Amino acid sequence: MGPLDKDVIHDDALHASGDGFTLDVRSHWYRSLPLTSLTVLGLAVDGEKVPEEDMTVAVNGKTYTVPQLADGYDEYWYVLDPIELRVRKPGFEPGQSHHVEFELGLSIPYILIGPPHAKQPLLAASHSSRTLTCQ
Amino acid sequence: MTATTVSLPKLGTTLFSFTLEMRQRGYTLEGMIDQVAERGLGPGLELVGFQSLRGYPRVPAEVISAFRDQCERTGLEPSALSMNLDLGLHRGRLLDEDEALDYLEPQIAVAHTMGFPVCKATVIPTRSFLEGLVRILEKHGDLKFGYEVHSPMAVDAPEILQLRELYDAIDSPLLGWTPDFSASMHSVPPSLIAAHQQSGMSRELTDLAIEVWNSDTTMPQKFERFAGEAPALGATPADMGKLQMLLTMHGRQDPRRWSEIMDRVVHVHAKFYGIDDHGDEPSIDNAAIIDVLVDAGYTGYLSSEWEGHAYTDSVSGWDMVAGQHELFRRLLSERAVRA
Numbered sequence: 001m002g003p004l005d006k007d008v009i010h011d012d013a014l015h016a017s018g019d020g021f022t023l024d025v026r027s028h029w030y031r032s033l034p035l036t037s038l039t040v041l042g043l044a045v046d047g048e049k050v051p052e053e054d055m056t057v058a059v060n061g062k063t064y065t066v067p068q069l070a071d072g073y074d075e076y077w078y079v080l081d082p083i084e085l086r087v088r089k090p091g092f093e094p095g096q097s098h099h100v101e102f103e104l105g106l107s108i109p110y111i112l113i114g115p116p117h118a119k120q121p122l123l124a125a126s127h128s129s130r131t132l133t134c135q
Numbered sequence: 136m137t138a139t140t141v142s143l144p145k146l147g148t149t150l151f152s153f154t155l156e157m158r159q160r161g162y163t164l165e166g167m168i169d170q171v172a173e174r175g176l177g178p179g180l181e182l183v184g185f186q187s188l189r190g191y192p193r194v195p196a197e198v199i200s201a202f203r204d205q206c207e208r209t210g211l212e213p214s215a216l217s218m219n220l221d222l223g224l225h226r227g228r229l230l231d232e233d234e235a236l237d238y239l240e241p242q243i244a245v246a247h248t249m250g251f252p253v254c255k256a257t258v259i260p261t262r263s264f265l266e267g268l269v270r271i272l273e274k275h276g277d278l279k280f281g282y283e284v285h286s287p288m289a290v291d292a293p294e295i296l297q298l299r300e301l302y303d304a305i306d307s308p309l310l311g312w313t314p315d316f317s318a319s320m321h322s323v324p325p326s327l328i329a330a331h332q333q334s335g336m337s338r339e340l341t342d343l344a345i346e347v348w349n350s351d352t353t354m355p356q357k358f359e360r361f362a363g364e365a366p367a368l369g370a371t372p373a374d375m376g377k378l379q380m381l382l383t384m385h386g387r388q389d390p391r392r393w394s395e396i397m398d399r400v401v402h403v404h405a406k407f408y409g410i411d412d413h414g415d416e417p418s419i420d421n422a423a424i425i426d427v428l429v430d431a432g433y434t435g436y437l438s439s440e441w442e443g444h445a446y447t448d449s450v451s452g453w454d455m456v457a458g459q460h461e462l463f464r465r466l467l468s469e470r471a472v473r474a
Contacts (some may be wrong), residue, residue: 032185110225110256
C-alpha cells in the first residue's frame with residue numbers, strides 16, 4: 001500500500017542455511033505487533049509455493065511453527081527487527097539467484113472494521129516480488 | 136486601548152512523522168529526539184509506544200530515565216504517549232472490558248513514568264469501561280486521556296456522540312479528546328493525488344475520487360458510487376483499496392465544529408499532508424482551526440503529525456514538519472496581533 005512495502009524484503013534477505021534457506025522479513029506496518037498479527041506468510045521460491053509446514057519463524061530468539069503464531073499474543077515483533085523464515089529445501093548455495101514471491105498479511109489488532117456486531121481486525125497486506133542473490 | 140495578551144497553544148512533534156526516517160541506517164531513538172531538539176521542532180514531544188520503544192510496554196527502567204534526562208537536557212517536553220488498545224489481540228475474538236483495561240494499564244503506567252501528562256488510545260464505549268479507565272488514570276498520577284477524533288470520525292459521528300454523552304455523565308477531568316485535523320479537511324491532499332497518479336491511476340479516476348469525496352453523501356453511498364463507476368475507469372482491486380482509504384482517512388467536518396468538544400480537549404494532533412510553495416497546507420484550513428483553539432483558551436500542544444509518508448517517500452519528514460511549524464508560527468503571531 002505504501003513506501004514501507006519496499007522495505008519488507010531487502011537485497012540481502014536470502015541466506016543459504018545448509019539444509020535450505022532463510023529469508024529475513026521486515027514489517028510494512030509502522031509499529032510493533034503481537035505475533036498473533038502474523039496471519040499470512042505466503043512464500044513461493046522460483047515459482048514453487050513453500051508449504052506452511054515446511055516453514056518456521058524465528059522472532060526474538062525463539063522459533064515458532066506457523067500454527068504456533070496464533071498463540072503468540074504476549075510476544076511482539078519489534079518494528080525494526082527482521083523476522084526470519086526458515087525453510088528446509090535443498091538446492092540453495094551462496095551466490096545463486098532465486099526469485100522470491102512473498103505475501104505478508106498483518107492483522108491490525110487496533111483497527112477494527114465491519115458491522116458493529118461483527119467487527120474484526122483490518123488485514124494489511126503487502127506483496128513483494130524480488131530476484132535475490134543467496135548470501 | 137490596552138493591548139490584550141492572548142494565551143496560545145505550544146508547538147510540538149510526534150515522532151510518528153518520521154516513520155520512514157526511523158528505517159534509515161544508524162537510527163536510534165536518542166538520535167531522533169536530539170534531531171527534534173536541534174531542528175527546533177519542540178517543545179512538545181509525542182511518540183507512539185509500540186513504534187518507538189523496544190519491548191513496550193515493558194520498558195526497562197534505564198530507558199525511561201535516559202528519556203527523562205534527555206528531555207531535561209534538550210528542553211523538550213513530553214506531550215502525549217500514543218498507546219494502542221489492541222482489541223483484536225487474540226485470533227478470532229475481541230478482548231472483553233476487563234482484558235482491555237488490563238491491556239491499557241501497563242501502557243498508562245509507563246506513560247506516567249516517562250513523564251507524559253497525556254495518553255491516548257481508543258476505548259470500549261461503555262460507562263463501565265470508562266469508569267475503569269478513570270480508576271487506572273487516577274492510580275497513575277492523574278494522567279489525562281485524550282480519545283483521538285480522527286477521520287472517518289467527526290465531532291458528530293454516532294460513536295463520538297455516544298462518547299460525549301458518557302464523558303458528560305462520568306464528568307471526570309481525566310477523560311478528554313485529541314482532535315486530529317484529518318477529520319476537518321477542505322480538500323483531498325494534492326500530494327496524495329500525485330502519488331496515486333504516479334502509481335498508475337488515470338486522471339479520470341483520481342478526478343472521480345475527488346468528486347465523490349466532495350459530495351454531500353454518506354460513506355456507504357460514496358463507496359457504492361465508487362464500486363459502480365471506478366472499474367470502468369480502469370481501477371484495479373489495489374486502486375479500489377487505495378481510493379476507499381482516501382475516503383476513510385480524510386474527513387470534511389467544518390473546522391469550527393471542533394468548538395463543540397473544546398471544553399475537554401487535552402491534546403491536539405496537527406495532522407498534515409504537505410506544505411505548498413506559499414508555506415500553506417493545501418488541504419487544511421489551519422487558520423480556522425487555530426481560531427477555534429485560541430478562542431477556547433487551549434494552551435496545550437499542536438503536535439505536528441506528518442502522514443504523507445503513508446503514500447510517498449519523495450520528501451523528508453523533517454522538512455515537512457519544519458514547514459508546518461513555520462506556518463503555525465505565522466498563524467499564531469497573526470492571531471496574537473488580532474486578539
